[in-house]
Amino acid sequence: MRIALYREMTMNAFRTHLAFRAEVLLFLFGQLFKIFVQVYIWHALFGDSGQLASQAGSISIQEMITYVVISSVISVFATNDVIFKVSSKVSSGEIAMDLIKPMSFRSVVFCQTFGTNMYRMLFELVPLVIVSLLFFHVQLPSLASGIAFLILVFNGLILNFLITYTIGLIAFWYILIWQINTVLNGLIRLFSGAFIPIWFFSDSLVQFSYFLPFRLIYYEPISVYLGKVTGWQELLAIVLQQVAWIVGFLLLQRWMWSKAVRRLVAQGG
Amino acid sequence: MPLIEVQNLRKEFKRQKRRDGFWPLMKSLVYREYEQKVAVEDISFTIDQGEIVGYIGPNGAGKSTTIKMMVGILVPTSGAVHVNGLVPFENRIKNARRIGAVFGQKSQLWWDTPVIESLRLTKYMYDIPEDRYQQNMALFGDILGLDEFKNVAVRSLSLGQRMRADLCAALLHDPDIVYLDEPTIGLDVVVKERIREFIREINRERGTTVILTTHDMSDIEKLCSRVMVVDHGKLMYDGNLTTLKNDYGNMETMELDTEEVFVMDDALLRMGITSSQTEEARTQLVYDKKNINSSAVIKWIMDRYSVRDFKVKETEIEEIIRNLYAGFSQEERPRQEVMA
Numbered sequence: 205m206r207i208a209l210y211r212e213m214t215m216n217a218f219r220t221h222l223a224f225r226a227e228v229l230l231f232l233f234g235q236l237f238k239i240f241v242q243v244y245i246w247h248a249l250f251g252d253s254g255q256l257a258s259q260a261g262s263i264s265i266q267e268m269i270t271y272v273v274i275s276s277v278i279s280v281f282a283t284n285d286v287i288f289k290v291s292s293k294v295s296s297g298e299i300a301m302d303l304i305k306p307m308s309f310r311s312v313v314f315c316q317t318f319g320t321n322m323y324r325m326l327f328e329l330v331p332l333v334i335v336s337l338l339f340f341h342v343q344l345p346s347l348a349s350g351i352a353f354l355i356l357v358f359n360g361l362i363l364n365f366l367i368t369y370t371i372g373l374i375a376f377w378y379i380l381i382w383q384i385n386t387v388l389n390g391l392i393r394l395f396s397g398a399f400i401p402i403w404f405f406s407d408s409l410v411q412f413s414y415f416l417p418f419r420l421i422y423y424e425p426i427s428v429y430l431g432k433v434t435g436w437q438e439l440l441a442i443v444l445q446q447v448a449w450i451v452g453f454l455l456l457q458r459w460m461w462s463k464a465v466r467r468l469v470a471q472g473g
Numbered sequence: 474m475p476l477i478e479v480q481n482l483r484k485e486f487k488r489q490k491r492r493d494g495f496w497p498l499m500k501s502l503v504y505r506e507y508e509q510k511v512a513v514e515d516i517s518f519t520i521d522q523g524e525i526v527g528y529i530g531p532n533g534a535g536k537s538t539t540i541k542m543m544v545g546i547l548v549p550t551s552g553a554v555h556v557n558g559l560v561p562f563e564n565r566i567k568n569a570r571r572i573g574a575v576f577g578q579k580s581q582l583w584w585d586t587p588v589i590e591s592l593r594l595t596k597y598m599y600d601i602p603e604d605r606y607q608q609n610m611a612l613f614g615d616i617l618g619l620d621e622f623k624n625v626a627v628r629s630l631s632l633g634q635r636m637r638a639d640l641c642a643a644l645l646h647d648p649d650i651v652y653l654d655e656p657t658i659g660l661d662v663v664v665k666e667r668i669r670e671f672i673r674e675i676n677r678e679r680g681t682t683v684i685l686t687t688h689d690m691s692d693i694e695k696l697c698s699r700v701m702v703v704d705h706g707k708l709m710y711d712g713n714l715t716t717l718k719n720d721y722g723n724m725e726t727m728e729l730d731t732e733e734v735f736v737m738d739d740a741l742l743r744m745g746i747t748s749s750q751t752e753e754a755r756t757q758l759v760y761d762k763k764n765i766n767s768s769a770v771i772k773w774i775m776d777r778y779s780v781r782d783f784k785v786k787e788t789e790i791e792e793i794i795r796n797l798y799a800g801f802s803q804e805e806r807p808r809q810e811v812m813a
């Protein structure tokens with residue numbers, strides 16, 4: 205209903221990034237370096253046979269390299285500064301300026317994040333994909349898997365935003381949110397499969413990861429990309445889990461926000 | 474019905490007691506002790522459409538706290554605020570659409586965005602029709618002189634420029650009320666004058682109700698027909714500026730330069746001089762112009778001293794307010810009697 209406002213806010217974030225474009229090369233270099241290191245490590249682990257047994261059957265080194273590249277692609281979007289943004293707004297008292305605007309705080313943060321993502325798509329994702337296709341032997345998905353992958357990634361990113369936003373709201377109670385952020389990053393890094401696919405987890409870790417939402421951001425979409433998940437029931441199950449978590453976090457952040465505002469307006473920041 | 478209604482407003486803040494020393498600090502980790510700070514105490518007033526009200530008081534008097542409760546970003550401990558018939562903190566977004574606010578210390582603009590872009594976002598935020606937006610931009614831009622820095626990112630603006638941009642943003646959507654918390658703090662005279670002119674113009678052209686806090690008395694003298702004085706969270710005076718001056722501003726100051734060193738004399742006290750201050754050749758005598766025969770005073774002085782220079786000044790508003798504060802911190806603050 206307020207499309208024009210959201211569009212303008214998003215474009216504004218996009219243009220702001222455009223003005224500071226200098227970091228693009230640095231980012232690209234960092235990402236590629238990370239991919240190189242991971243590919244090298246996996247080569248070492250896989251050994252001469254180029255195959256490794258896993259929970260999901262035999263995995264080839266080609267699949268593993270593709271996994272690494274796609275994981276980097278997702279991380280371009282999934283790495284956001286929402287937690288930092290929310291907590292710095294709270295601790296600086298700038299939040300009061302958002303409260304006098306006739307717009308929800310969540311939309312303010314979301315538009316900024318979305319604008320940032322648009323910028324990253326053009327200036328970080330595109331070069332990363334081009335260079336990766338040149339340097340690494342990345343497998344391409346079938347059309348059906350590709351489409352399913354895109355849907356899952358999209359849901360995963362929404363979920364990722366909601367998780368970080370909800371965690372960010374903790375700043376209203378507990379300003380030293382950096383520790384929480386560190387713990388969260390550790391959890392995500394491990395249980396999302398961003399670095400090590402859940403295929404290689406021990407049984408108990410696999411079990412545990414199923415209780416967390418993070419694998420729905422990296423591991424599951426990449427598995428679909430690689431054609432490890434094909435049955436439509438399985439796909440549907442993943443989508444339903446994503447939707448369930450999204451709904452859960454939507455409710456949670458709403459509840460937390462009302463508590464947070466009540467606390468803020470009682471204390472005066 | 475008045476536009477703004479404030480009844481028995483009170484705000485207490487709980488503050489964690491700070492303790493020094495090792496053991497007290499350790500203890501505070503285990504259980505926290507709070508102390509209460511009453512920032513606003515039993516304040517009531519109403520404000521009508523089109524008024525310009527100056528809310529003055531020393532630092533820490535409770536001005537910002539009151540404004541925040543009216544804006545809806547702070548909940549009263551007790552008492553009530555109604556703006557346009559709404560309770561601001563319960564209807565924050567609805568209230569926000571009809572008001573504008575500028576907090577001197579903070580900006581509501583987008584930090585990394587050029588001023589003109591930031592103002593354009595405001596247009597979308599408040600759904601301002603394009604023609605109205607253009608009209609307002611033309612008028613405001615002119616008075617506030619926005620052209621000279623409209624393409625500069627907000628973060629690089631000087632304090633005065635930022636304040637002008639913020640004022641423009643707060644008024645683009647033609648709010649019914651605008652709250653200005655210390656809009657002139659730290660600004661040079663030229664910018665202050667520009668901002669005052671803008672506030673006057675908006676009030677005259679649009680009938681916008683203006684509530685501004687300040688501790689700059691010239692803001693009050695140049696802008697406000699009505700003044701509310703607050704100290705230690707209590708309302709000390711609420712009425713028009715002329716009455717304040719008449720009731721409390723009958724004091725005059727006589728300034729003399731004398732050849733001989735001036736020595737205060739009982740005779741002068743009997744004639745109605747209330748205080749004197751001598752610094753080398755310059756002497757200041759303060760008196761209430763209603764209870765004094767000034768020609769008798771002058772004659773008395775002329776007879777005894779050779780006077781080189783002689784001036785009579787009306788008491789400035791600063792002085793009046795200072796008297797008001799001083800008077801009330803001694804007695805038990807008889808607020809009712811002071812209310813106009």
Ligand SMILES: Nc1ncnc2c1ncn2[C@@H]1O[C@H](COP(=O)(O)OP(=O)(O)O)[C@@H](O)[C@H]1O
Nearest residue numbers: 471472473486488512532533534535536537538
């Ligand atoms: N969030 C807060 N927590 C605790 N005390 C506060 C808070 N905000 C203001 N105060 C206290 O309330 C009093 C009034 O503050 P304020 O309204 O900002 O004064 P003014 O704006 O008149 O300078 C001060 O003593 C201040 O320290």
Ligand SMILES: [Mg+2]
Nearest residue numbers: 536537538654
């Ligand atoms: Mg203040």
